[in-house]
Amino acid sequence: xxxxxxxxxxxxxxxxxxxxxxxxxxxxxxxxxxxxxxxxxxxxxxxxxxxxxxxxxxxxxxxxxxxxxxxxxxxxxxxxxxxxxxxxxxxxxxxxxxxxxxxxxxxxxxxxxxxxxxxxxxxxxxxxxxxxxxxxxxxxxxxxxxxxxxxxxxxxxxxxxxxxxxxxxxxxxxxxxxxxxxxxxxxxxxxxxxxxxxxxxxxxxxxxxxxxxxxxxxxxxxxxxxxxxxxxxxxxxxxxxxxxxxxxxxxxxxxxxxxxxxxxxxxxxxxxxxxxxxxxxxxxxxxxxxxxxxxx
Amino acid sequence: xxxxxxxxxxxxxxxxxxxxxxxxxxxxxxxxxxxxxxxxxxxxxxxxxxxxxxxxxxxxxxxxxxxxxxxxxxxxxxxxxxxxxxxxxxxxxxxxxxxxxxxxxxxxxxxxxxxxxxxxxxxxxxxxxxxxxxxxxxxxxxxxxxxxxxxxxxxxxxxxxxxxxxxxxxxxxxxxxxxxxxxxxxxxxxxxxxxxxxxxxxxxxxxxxxxxxxxxxxxxxxxxxxxxxxxxxxxxxxxxxxxxxxxxxxxxxxxxxxxxxxxxxxxxxxxx
Numbered sequence: 001x002x003x004x005x006x007x008x009x010x011x012x013x014x015x016x017x018x019x020x021x022x023x024x025x026x027x028x029x030x031x032x033x034x035x036x037x038x039x040x041x042x043x044x045x046x047x048x049x050x051x052x053x054x055x056x057x058x059x060x061x062x063x064x065x066x067x068x069x070x071x072x073x074x075x076x077x078x079x080x081x082x083x084x085x086x087x088x089x090x091x092x093x094x095x096x097x098x099x100x101x102x103x104x105x106x107x108x109x110x111x112x113x114x115x116x117x118x119x120x121x122x123x124x125x126x127x128x129x130x131x132x133x134x135x136x137x138x139x140x141x142x143x144x145x146x147x148x149x150x151x152x153x154x155x156x157x158x159x160x161x162x163x164x165x166x167x168x169x170x171x172x173x174x175x176x177x178x179x180x181x182x183x184x185x186x187x188x189x190x191x192x193x194x195x196x197x198x199x200x201x202x203x204x205x206x207x208x209x210x211x212x213x214x215x216x217x218x219x220x221x222x223x224x225x226x227x228x229x230x231x232x233x234x235x236x237x238x239x240x241x242x243x244x245x246x247x248x249x250x251x252x253x254x255x256x257x258x259x260x261x262x263x264x265x266x267x268x269x270x271x272x273x274x275x276x277x278x279x280x281x282x283x284x285x286x287x288x289x290x291x292x293x294x295x296x
Numbered sequence: 297x298x299x300x301x302x303x304x305x306x307x308x309x310x311x312x313x314x315x316x317x318x319x320x321x322x323x324x325x326x327x328x329x330x331x332x333x334x335x336x337x338x339x340x341x342x343x344x345x346x347x348x349x350x351x352x353x354x355x356x357x358x359x360x361x362x363x364x365x366x367x368x369x370x371x372x373x374x375x376x377x378x379x380x381x382x383x384x385x386x387x388x389x390x391x392x393x394x395x396x397x398x399x400x401x402x403x404x405x406x407x408x409x410x411x412x413x414x415x416x417x418x419x420x421x422x423x424x425x426x427x428x429x430x431x432x433x434x435x436x437x438x439x440x441x442x443x444x445x446x447x448x449x450x451x452x453x454x455x456x457x458x459x460x461x462x463x464x465x466x467x468x469x470x471x472x473x474x475x476x477x478x479x480x481x482x483x484x485x486x487x488x489x490x491x492x493x494x495x496x497x498x499x500x501x502x503x504x505x506x507x508x509x510x511x512x513x514x515x516x517x518x519x520x521x522x523x524x525x526x527x528x529x530x531x532x533x534x535x536x537x538x539x540x541x542x543x544x545x546x547x548x549x550x551x552x553x554x555x556x557x558x559x560x561x562x563x564x565x566x567x568x
Contacts, residue, residue: 012471014395016471016472017388017392017393017394021384021397024381024385024404026441028403028404031415031441033407034418035417038418039417092311095307099304099308100308112551113312116547119496120319120543121499121546123517123519124543128318131321131322131532132321134532171315172561175561176562176565227411228412234502235502235525251413264417
């Protein structure tokens with residue numbers, strides 16, 4: 001009597017269900033889930049010279065990471081990039097989104113222009129910016145008089161990189177904010193206008209609280225993405241650039257160790273550290289959101 | 297009130313210029329001679345003549361037809377794989393009840409939270425063991441399935457009314473038929489959004505093609521550009537011509553289908 005019997009419907013849902021998810025699940029397990037453990041496993045090995053295979057070294061890679069000044073510097077560079085890129089790109093794109101959400105002529109033209117960098121290959125974007133930043137012949141040094149070494153002065157290069165990052169992403173953030181703004185009821189603004197609130201007051205007292213879930217979402221995903229910055233730095237900063245040490249990110253190091261120096265064990269260690277850092281930041285934001293995110 | 301409007305327009309126009317100037321400068325430089333591009337006194341903004349020499353030279357040195365073919369094939373295959381596998385899996389996760397579903401969906405969500413670099417070393421080892429380096433299969437490999445797409449399509453199916461399925465079932469459709477004829481056609485917009493999202497990010501991907509297809513003839517536009525930079529180090533007019541050739545088709549497609557592009561990215565990006 002206790003034996004559970006499937007109804008024909010339940011049985012057919014079981015079969016179809018597993019049939020439908022099988023391709024995705026097999027793919028995910030082989031391509032992603034197992035590799036997570038393989039990468040962690042790999043981080044306990046040293047890749048031998050001349051293809052000697054893996055040598056188990058226990059926690060030696062982690063000990064090395066924590067005393068490796070190059071890794072610490074890269075972590076610091078990555079954080080610096082994120083601290084500049086994320087807040088500035090969010091503020092600029094939120095303001096632009098609010099402007100475009102009003103009664104503006106040429107709304108879709110502006111939107112198309114701001115979004116344009118999203119569809120250009122980062123490799124091409126990086127090349128153009130490198131040319132704009134060129135110390136001797138660049139457009140930027142022609143507009144701003146002086147001989148600033150935008151991308152080879154170790155003190156400012158990371159900020160120049162962050163400017164490229166901001167320029168590339170504001171259109172994307174803006175589109176997400178525009179979608180969030182559409183959810184805000186128009187009568188809130190009408191009521192505020194009747195009470196004599198200025199545009200700026202409306203922005204801080206109505207717009208920001210009501211789109212705070214979108215701001216939070218963009219912030220979390222942007223921080224995760226900024227921590228993984230690679231393309232622009234790889235393309236703009238050459239190996240003989242004096243600012244290399246002060247600009248290379250953790251993912252740049254991961255690429256260098258794993259695929260240029262074929263020390264996959266140490267590369268894996270760096271990427272595990274990156275995962276840990278990202279997780280800490282994400283958890284902190286999840287805790288912090290209760291203080292400022294208002295869900296309707 | 298009037299004054300505020302003017303300030304808003306001024307800011308929007310200045311921002312538009314900031315967004316456009318790098319692209320304009322790329323185009324102008326691509327038509328200049330090296331001499332014009334490095335002349336400082338007077339500074340040359342417009343090329344004296346719109347020469348196509350840089351383009352001929354770049355086309356001569358780089359097999360762009362081949363790079364285009366590789367890039368388009370990779371994008372098409374990744375979009376096809378992602379949309380097909382995500383559509384069926386998304387439906388099962390949204391509408392069917394079966395044992396093990398929650399654990400499996402947990403894995404999908406888990407994958408979405410992990411930075412992609414974690415997967416790269418083992419994926420590369422698999423590709424090289426299978427002998428797929430410098431092949432189309434190698435380029436496609438990480439895009440065979442999509443956790444994000446599965447999540448996106450699941451959300452789309454969750455939003456559809458249940459009555460539709462019930463009616464189909466009463467008419468004698470089995471689950472496969474209900475899915476194929478009734479439900480899947482209703483999530484076309486989510487499929488398009490996923491397709492655009494997948495295409496844009498496949499096109500922009502740099503690290504994977506660099507690792508798995510180092511051969512200049514087997515790789516994608518993005519990764520070939522990174523190689524060219526080393527080749528023509530300081531010949532910026534030629535570099536800009538190459539960058540323009542690599543970017544132009546995607547930009548043209550974007551300008552034509554901008555509404556679909558922006559909506560596709562907004563609906564999928566917003567759910568990421």
